[in-house]
Amino acid sequence: MNATMTSEETKHQPVMLDQVLSIISPQHGGTFIDCTFGGGGYSSAILKFPNTKVFAIDRDETVKKYAGNLIEKFPKRFNFFQEKFSNLGKIFNSKSKLNPKAIIFDLGLSSFQLSDHERGFSFNSNNPKSFLSMKMGINKYSAYDVVNNLDKKDLTNIIKILGDEKDGKHIANKIVESRTEKKIKTPKDLVDIIAKAKKRYNKYKKNPATKTFQAIRVYVNKELTELIYGLIEATKLLSNDGILLVVSFHSLEDRIVKYFFNFYSNLKGNPSRYLPSENNNTALFKVLSKKSKTPEISEIKKNIRSRSAKLRYAIRNEDLFFYPEELKKKFIKYLSLENSKI
Ligand SMILES: C[S@@+](CC[C@H](N)C(=O)[O-])C[C@H]1O[C@@H](n2cnc3c(N)ncnc32)[C@H](O)[C@@H]1O
Secondary structure (H helix, E strand, O other), rough: OOOOOOOOOOOOOOOOHEEEEEEHHHHOOOOEEEEOOOHHHHHHHHHHHOOOOEEEEOOOHHHHHHHHHHHHOOOOEEEEEEEOOOHHHOOOOHHHHHOOOOOEEEEEOOOHHHHHHOOOOOOOOOOOOOOOOOOOOOOOOOOHHHHHHOOHHHHHHHHHHOOOOOOOHHHHHHHHHHHHOOOOOOOHHHHHHHHHHHHOOOOOOOOHHHHHHHHHHHHHHHHHHHHHHHHHHHHHOOOOOOOEEOOOOOOOHHHHHHHHHHHHOOOOOOOOHHHOOOOOOOOEEEEOOOOOEEEOOOHHHHHHHHHOEEEEEEEOOOOOOOOOOOHHOHHHHHHHHOOOOO
């Protein structure tokens, strides 16, 4: 992607598509829920097979144009909802009617979002139209609101924990110092502040703004809360043999997904020992491989964005459901951080 590209010119390449298709096997037909429609890469690939149906969700209004193309092409087999996936249960309230063969999450940003400079997701953006928004869609506030208003302590914790950034305190201090002089409006304003806070800015292998941008984006979109509730709702919707598949892009997401599958499949270290004894041996999922799958080198060469992808999936084992209180307890730090008020 280069700095002058518009979102229309950038194409989103679906990540690990071949692996996803081989796990969910749409060639045998069935109903699928694509929780992160994006450019529709997964949905289109599934719909190529006859006897498939796709219900797609995305919180981003701008993807409606891509969804519209599929609705025209497959009016009886494709449906789109502009919603957050934590609301899966509100969109589909009857499990028995739908019986999805698989529910898929491909987390994070699409190339369209990243390259749309007006949305301010990219720290490479020097475009004068750029605004520090970082909203994926259906948000309460923007990154601009966060960096200009959030108190120093919360800002520090968000950058430290959601960005895994050891210099979180310095960066938060500099943000607070700068905003008293002038509002922080653009990605470049923020990059300049981070550069002042990080010593030897140019010596880093990765762009030193990467972690702070991730932290603020995750907070603005409540991405970890969304993931936790999205997984829980998907579990409720799946019947026996239904597949839950997640492609994640950073370690916080992968930690949640891994723990979620371990918890519900009674794998070693399962904290369900705290649950009432009747639930103790009830595995709601079967996990076929404890190890995550990663993209082939050939894919990474073609699409650098895929390099950090991790795919995990599990197969629904029981029709009953019990609430994973332990999961919420385990990740309470993330849930309460994302709930910090501006
Ligand atoms: C990586 S892209 C998906 C790309 C898609 N698989 C494809 O092949 O074109 C992720 C998409 O998920 C959407 N998204 C992220 N979090 C969401 C949430 N909580 N609810 C609904 N959509 C979400 C984003 O707006 C983005 O369009």
